[in-house]
Amino acid sequence: MHGYWLLLEDLDAATAADNLRQQDSNDRADNTEKYVALPFKQVTLSSSPNSGRLVSTRDLVKLCQRSNAQFSVTSAECAYFMFQNAVDVFCSYLPHSREKITLITSIGAKLGIIRSRCEHFANEYKPDVDFGLEIIKIGRASLLAKSELLSNNENGEQLSEQDLKRQKLTEQTRRVIGQTSVKRATFSFTRLASSILERIAVCVSHSEPVLLVGETGVGKTSSVQYLAERTEHKLVVVNMNNQSDVSDLVGGFKPVELNYVHLLCETFNAEKNMQFLRIFATHYNSGRHSVIIRTMISLCHQVFRNTDLKSHQMVPRWRTLCEKLQKLQTQLDKSINISIAFIPGSLVNCISKGEWVLLDEINLASAETLECLSTILEPEGSVVLLERGDFMPVKRYPDFRIFACMNPNTDIGKKDLPVGIRNRFTEFFVDELTTDAYLSLLVSDYLANTGIQRKSVHSMVQLYKSLRRLSEHQLNDGLCNRPVYSLRTLCRSLRICARNLCGSIERNLYESFCLSFLTQLDPESHHVVLLLIRNALLSNAKAVLSKQLPRWGENYLQFEGYWIQLGGLEQQSCSHYILTESVQKNLQDLARIISIGKLPILLQGPTSAGKTSLIDYVARRSGNRCLRINNHEHTDLQENIGTYAADLEGKLTFQEGVLVQAMRQGYWIILDELNLASTDILEALNRVLDDNRELYIAETQTLYTAT
Template sequence: MQYLFELCSITWTKSMWRLFFLIERCYRSREPVLLVGETGGGKTTVCQVLSAVLGVKLHILNCHQYTETSDFIGGFSPVRDRSTIALEYKHLISTLKGMKIFIHVAGDVLFPSDISGAISVVNRMNEILDRYRKEKELFPEVPPQDIDDMEQIKLKLMHLHQKSKAIFLWQDGPLVQAMKSGDLFLIDEVSLADDSVLERLNSVLEPERKLSLAEQGGSVLEKIVAHPNFFILATMNPGGDYGKKELSPALRNRFTELWVPAVTDVDELKSIAVERFSKAELSCFGDCIVNFLKWFNHLHTGRMLTIRDLLSWISFINLTEMKLGSQQALIHGLFLVLLDGLTLGMNLAKSEATELRRTCMSFILEELRKVEGKPLNSRLNDLKNYGWGDDITKTDIDCNHPDDFGIAPFYITKGHFACKQQGFLFTAPTTSKNVLRVLRGMQLPKPLLLEGSPGVGKTSLIMSLAGFSGHNVVRINLSEQTDMMDLLGSDLPLEGENGIEFAWSDGILLQALKNGSWVLLDELNLAPQSVLEGLNAILDHRAEVYIPELGQTYKCPQSFRVFACQNPSSQGGGRKGLPKSFLNRFTKVYVDELKEDDYFSICKSEYPLLSDDLLRNLICFNNRLFTDTMIHRKYGQEGSPWEFNLRDIMRSCQMIADSPDTSKNDCFLNTVYLQRMRTAVDRNEVLKLFEEVFQIKPSIHQSKMLYVNAHCLVVGNASIRRNNSRSYAVQINQLNILPGILHSLEAAIHCIHQGWLCILVGQHSSGKTSLIR
C-alpha cells in the first residue's frame, strides 16, 4: 500500500467518484483504459488510488520522445553488481547445507566458496539426488519437499553461474514484470511516445493479452500470457497544445477511452478547499479563493488556473499563516500561484501585466473584505510589500542565522555546505524584489521556473542563493540536442579486471538527485519539449524517477530542488513554447529587468575605486545605445537584435580597472561596443553617442600600433605572450597582419586576457580564421 499514506487526504468529490467508478468497472472486465484530460485533472492520482485500494503494485512508465520498445518489455543490459551474485550464491549454499537431505545423504562434503565452482556443486547435488532415489528407504527422516527444494536450488545455481559469466543478460521491462506478477501498469503521457513503439503493445491490448519476446532471442520463442489480475492504464493530454498529438485511431480503438474533465464545479472546488485547510478558522478563505479562480478563468487571458493552483495556494497559506497572518498569507499566496509569473506563456506586454496585476489585487481584496466584514488594513494593497511596484525599499538579508537564510518574511533552511557570502549583491533594489519572489516560491516544495530577458541575473541569482544558503547546485545547460540519456544516464564501457566491461553511469540529473543537490535547468525552452515531459514524475507530487535500464525507482530526497531558467520564447533563437501540462508543475516567477539604480549599486559594489560619475556615464551610455538601436532603431539594424545589459557594463568596468592609465575612460569602447557593429556608419554613431554622454572625444585611432618580437605581440593597448612552437602546419609567410584587422585583433587579445568568449562574425573570406591563427 505504498500510496495509501499520500492519498489519505484526497477529497472524494462527485468527479473523483465518477472517475474511480468507471476505472474500477474497467478493471473488473480487464479492459485497457485510456484517460484523456487537461493537466491537473487527477488522471495519475486516480490510478494510484486504484492501486492502493486493490493492494496491488503500480508500475509507472513516463513516456517521452525517445521512449523505446525496450523501455516497456525489457532488453539485454550489462550484468550489474556482481557482489550481489556472490551473496546470493553463499545464501543458496547455506540453505542447501541446512536441508535434511543434505545432512543425511551427502555426509561430509566441502563446497567451493566462489561462484565459479557452481557447476561442481550442481554435479554433487545430482549425485545426492540419485543416491536418495536409489536408497530412499534408508532415509525416512528426509521429507519429500526437500527433493523439490533441491531441484529449485539447482536451477538457481545454474542461473547464477550463467549470470556471473555473461556480460549482457536479458532483463524484463516493467510491462513484462507487471504481466507476470499480476500488477497494474500505467503508461503516463502515452501520446508522447512514437506510434511505432506503442504499436508493439497491440497484442497485450487484445482480449488474449499475450506478448511474444522475439527480442530475447534463443532457440525457443518466449510467449507471455498476462496474469489474470494484470491491468493496463494510460493517460494523456488532448492534442492542440505545444508538442501534443492524438493517438492513432487504431491504438485508441484498443482502449476504453474516458474523458477526464477539469474540475470547474464551484461546490466541488469549495469542498476541496475547505478540507485542505489545516485549521478550521482558515476555511472561510475557501470562498475567496474559489471565487477568484472562477472570475479569473472567465477573463480568458490565455492562462487557466487549475486544481493544482488551488492546492498550492492553500498549502502556502497553511505553511505561512502563523508568521504572516492569514490575510497576508492569502495575498502572498495569490502572487505565488499567479501574479509573480503573470507574463509566462500569456504573451502579455509589461504594461498589460501590471494593469492585470492591479485588477487581480482589487478583486481579491474585495472578496477578503466581504469575508472579514470590516475595512482592511491599507498596507494590504501596497504592491511593494509583495515584491512589486516601483517604490525602492531597503531590504535586509539575513545571512547570519545559523539555520536559515532569506529576506523577511521568507526564509529557507541552510544546507550542509559552507556558506559563501560574497560575489552577489542582493541589496540592489530590483534584485532584492526578484530574490523575495524566488524565496516566496521556495516556501513550497515545487520546482521553480524563472523567466526574464538575458542578463537580468536569473542563473546567477539561483547560484548565489545556493552559495549563501550552503547548498550544492548542479547547473545543466539544455539545448535542442539534449537527450534523456544526458540527464539520467546510460551504460558505458570501462576497463575492468576481466577486460572491457559495461557499467551504468549516472547522468548529471540522477547524480544530483541521489546527492540531494539543487538542480538548475538553464535555457529550459531550448530542450525538446517531449524530452522534458519525461521528467514529469520528478516535478509533480510523485517526486521520483524510474530508470527502465536499472528497473529501479529513485525518490527525491527532501533537500533536492529543481530550478529552471529561460528567456522569453518571443526572443527566438530556437526557443519554444512549453505546454500547459509541463508549466503547470512549476511555481513561475518573472524576473524584472535591472534599472539604472541596480546597475549602479552592483558596479559600485564590485568596483569601488571607480568614480560615481564614471559609473553613471557607463550606465547611461549602455542604456542610450540599447534605446537607439532596439527601440528607436536609429542605427545598428544590420546584425540586430542587440542586447546591451549588465554584462557589457561589468566588462567595461573591468577593462577600465585593469587599464594602466585609469584616466583613459574610453579603453573599453572598441572591445565591448564598437567591434560589435557591422558597418562604418554604425560605428561612427556609437562614437558620437560616447562623445555626447562622456563629454570627451574618444581616442580611437584609425591605425593601431603593432609591435612583434620573439616574446610578445603588442596591438594598441593589448599584448599577448608568444610561444616558440606552433602546433599547426602553417607557413609564417602565409599570415600577414593587415591594417584592417588590427582593431579586431586588439579586441580579441583583450577577450583572451579577460577570459571572455569571443565570436568572430564577418563575410566569407574576410580573414576570421587567419586572425585567430
C-alpha cells in the same frame, strides 16, 4: 457476433413495457398496449471536439460481456445497469456537451429509460464510495483489496483451514493498523472524481485497459494512483516520449552483475555462514564465475532437498535463481559473454507480477513502440519475448491491469493515438471541475485540518474562478503569453496551505496563492492579481503581512523574510552581489518558493538579466550545492538521467546523469536554456516536475524520488 446485434434489436420492444411499468407513477403506462422504444433524436458528433475515436464492434462485444452476468429481459434494474454500461462504452470518451447529453438520452430511450433519469445520470449522478477492510465499493463496482499474504503462496500448495484463518486475521489486523498509521494523499470525492473513479473500477473488475483523456491538471493520474493505493496494488508509472523504445517496455539485452548474496542472507543466517560468504566474495572479485555458478547450483539443490525449507517463502525465488544459473552455465560452456543478459522491461515485469502499469503521455510514443501493446490490450493477452528466444507468451498474472493517460490532440505538439491501439482501450474523457459546490468541497477536503471557515472557502472559490477568467482574456506572463491556471494550480496552493508553515490561516492562504498564481506574471498583471488576492483572502492586510514568519529551526537562513534550509557546504557571504530593488523583488519570489513550496522553479527573462546568478547567489549564501546542465537542441535525454559506459576496469556499468545525482543527494540543479531542449526531454521530466517528484530509469528499472 451477429447474434449480439439481434439481441439488442429485439430488446427494444421486449423491455420497454416492463421498464416503464416500474418507473415513477407519473410515467406508468397501460400494460395492455404494445410498448415500443421511447422516441429519440439522431445524434451527429461531427461538432464534438473529441469525436475522433471510432466506435467499433469491439465496443459492442465489451458491452455484452459486461452485461452478460446480470442480463434479464424482464428486469428494469437490468435495463438501467445496461444503460450505465452503454454510456461508459459509447459516450464517456466525449467531453461534457449538449451532444453528449443528447446521445445519452437517446441510448436511454432505446432501453426504456425516461429522459429525466438519463439527464440526471449525465449531469447530477454521484456514485457512493465505501472503503472497507477487504471490499471496496464504488458505485456499481466492487473490488477486493490485494492480499500480500495469500500472494506469497503462488506455488500452488494447499493451505489448511487453520492457516487460512490465521492469515486472514493477520491480514485484517495489518490493514486496520495501516489505515490508522499511513497518511494517504488527499483525494476529494467530487461528482466528477467519484464518477471517473467508478468507471475505472468497473474496468478493473472486467480486466479492461483504460485510457484517460483530459487537459493538464484535471486529475487523470491521481485517480489511478488513488485507486491503486486503496486496493494495495503497486502502480508503475512510465512517462512516454518520442525517444521511448520497445525495450523500455518489453525489455532487451543489457549489462548485468552477478550477485546472489542478498537472497542467500535472506534465507540463511549470515553470521553463521560468514566464512562461506568470504570465500564467495573472493571468487566473485577474482571473476571466477564458473566456480560461483557451480557452487550456487549445488546450494540451490540443497535448498530443494531440505524438508525444513520446503514451505519457506523464499523457495520460489531459489527456483528462479536456479533456472537463471543453468542458463548462465550454458553460456559459459559456449564461451558466451555472461555480462550481457536479457532484462525484462517494466511492462513485462508488471504482467508477470500482477502489478498495475500507467503509461503517461502515451500519444507521444512512436507507432512502432505502441505496436507491442496490441496483444497486451486484448483480453488475457500477453507478449512473446522473441529476443530472449521464447516461443510462449509471458504468463499473465490475473491482477495485472494497464492504464494510459494523454492530453487531447487540441494541444500544440500533441498527436492522436493510432486507431488500432486507441479502440482497444476503454476511453474516458476527464472534464475539469467548474461548479461552485464541488470546488468548495475540494477546498474543504484539502484544508480540513486547518479549521477554515465557510466564508473563507467561498472567497477562495470565487478568487480561483476570477483568476481563471482573467487568465483567458487579460493577464500576461513575463513573455506576453496567457498564463495557464488549472485545478492542479489550485490543489498545489491548498496543499501548501494545509502544511501551516506561516503561523496563521490567512497568511498561509496569502503566501500559497501568491506562490502559485502570482510569480509568473508581468508587472501590470502582477499588480492586478496581487490586489485580488489581498482583497479576497486578508481581512486586515497590513496587520497580517507585518508579522514575521516563524523560524522552523536553527538550520535556516532568512532571505527577504523567508527562511531557507542550509546545505552541507560552507556558507559564503557573496558581498560582491549587488541587491537592487528589482533584484530584491525577484529574490523575494524565489525565496518564497524555495522556503514554503519546495517546487520546481522556472525563471524567464532576457539574456543577462541575472536569472542564473540569482539562484547561484542563494545557493552560495545557504551552503547548498548547485549543479548545472546547459541545454541545446542536440541535448540528449541520457545526459540528464545517465547511460551505460565503461568503468575503470572496462566493465559496462550505468553511469548516473547529473539530474539523478541531484535527486539522490538533495542538490539544487539548474536546467539552463530549458526552452532549447527537445520536447522529448521535457516530457520525460514531466513526473519530476509535478508533485510526485519521481524519475523512472527504464535502463535499470529504478525509481528515484527527490529528497
